Amino acid sequence: MLTDTIIEDDRWDAAGLAELAERAAQAVLARLPLDHAVEIAVMGCDDARIAVLNADFRGKPQPTNVLSWPLQELGSEEEGEEPYLPEPEDDGDAHHLGDLALAYETCAREAAEQGKTLSDHVTHLLVHGVLHLLGYDHIRDADATLMERLEVEILGNLGLSDPYREIDGPDGS
Template identity: 65%
Template sequence: MNGIVDIVIEDARWEAFGLEPLAERACSATLAALGLGAPGFTVVLMGCDDERIATLNADFRGKPQPTNVLSWPSEERGAEEAGGEPDLPEPGDEDEPCELGDIAIAWETCAREAEEQGKPMVDHVTHLVVHGLLHCLGYDHVDEADAALMEGLEVEILASLGLSDPYSDGPA
């Protein structure tokens, strides 16, 4: 593995889409925004279909339906207080990078959501990869304070990539 993302493609549409370079860019921007240099970290990203993510969602969350993205942090990093900053990890080194966790993303749900929201799929998937990595880093949206922190970071990171606010109702 040469980059941050260890990619697992279970649905060939992700390969043709260019998920790996998109994910490298999104993850690098996320780590940079948090003051964490990209070298020294790794995350596994699986590009799958709705059937596979529905199985994972049922197994891990008790919700037997597809979703857009799921994440599994390698360890608990969440803040102790609502709206607080999580305990960010220290980077590893080139030979033994810090493993942040695993992310799965589903083709059909992502494509449908992008179409429904009238945005390019590449923008939507970039947002979901950033979202998934933030979960691996201990951010969450369980309550309003946590959601405000996480969404604010997402908007900032996406802006650094030239993408519009995914939470805005209006045009960019």
């Protein structure tokens, strides 16, 4: 398995977080030219727990949907350029890319507000988070464009729609 899922809130078990995490991570890695094993830790928690983590690591004491902690900085210094690929471990073990945490209440609320299923929204957030672990970011405009295009492609490969497409009405017009 590519992902190791830790469930701190039982609602994530019912939502199938472990399966969603594995599927999303596999889809991201299938798109990138990695030729060695990697692993990711994914934690399913609640808003209270993620608010503490967000305060501790980002100085923002409120809940958020997903947090990521890359093990190494892989982003390119050049805006809009592909990040560096992680190197294989010398001992042949899987390379740990980093950790992700998702907050149930925030994810469920956002999915409802956006008219999406929880699984589709969480899959998008997992793809987004795994890309962060691989050095993709959205701070600079060209980096955001690169990351969003890749997200849309990966989600499309999973049969999910473009989460960034603006939909004006029920028929998309």
